[in-house]
Amino acid sequence: MDKQEQVELLTNYVAHFVAHTAKVLPDDVIAKLDELAEKEDSPLSKTIYQTMKLNQKLAKELNRPSCQDTGVMQFVVRCGTNFPLINELEVLLKEAVIRATQQAPLRHNSVETFDEYNTGKNVGTGTPTIFWEIVPNSDELDLYTYMAGGGCSLPGKAMVLMPGAGYEGVTRFVLDVMTSYGLNACPPLLVGVGVGTSV
Secondary structure, three states: OOOHHHHHHHHHHHHHHHHHHHOOOOOOHHHHHHHHHHHHOOOHHHHHHHHOOOOOHHHHEEEEEOOOOOOOOEEEEEEEEOOOOOOOOHHHHHHHHHHHHHHOOOOOOOEEEEOEOOOOOOOOEEOOEEEEEEEOOOOOEEHHHHHHHHOOOOOOOOOOHHHHHHHHHHHHHHHHHHHHHHHHHOOOOOOOOOOOOOO
C-alpha cells in the first residue's frame, strides 16, 4: 500500500470514528450516568437522567447525532516521530471532519469569526483544533476526539488574578464563571481549569 492509499484509509477510519462517536457515548460514560441516576431522589433529576438515556438510545437506533452541537471538533494527538503519516496528519484530520460532517451528519458549527460566514464543513481557522504531543522514537498514534458546539460547550474565560488572591481567588473566579456560563451547558457538565503565570 502506497502512502496515498494509507492516507485515504486512515482518513476514512477517522471520519467513521467521528461520526460514530457523535451518536454513541463510551461504555464507561454510560455506566457512570446509570450509576449517578440510581443515586438521585429528586423527580426532576430522575427525569433528566431518563431523558439523556432515551436520547442516547434513539441516537443509536435512528443513526443520528445525540446532540446538535457536534461540529466544533477537537483532537488530542499523541504521535510518535516515526509514525509514517505524521506529516500528513493535520490535513488528514481536517478532511476526516469534512467527511464526518456529511456522513453523520454533524451540525455546521464552524464559523469564520471575522469574515462572518459558516464554512458548512466544520473546518476553518482554528477548527478542528489539534493538540499535539510528539513522542520521540515511537511509531504509534493515539487519537482522542471531543466534539462540541460553539455556544454551550466551549464557553471560557481567562483572567489575570493578583498574586495575593491565592487559592480563594482562583476558586471564586471558577465558581463565578461556572454559575454564569454553566446555565447554557449540556449535561453532564465538564469543567476544565488551567492555572498559569499569565493568560
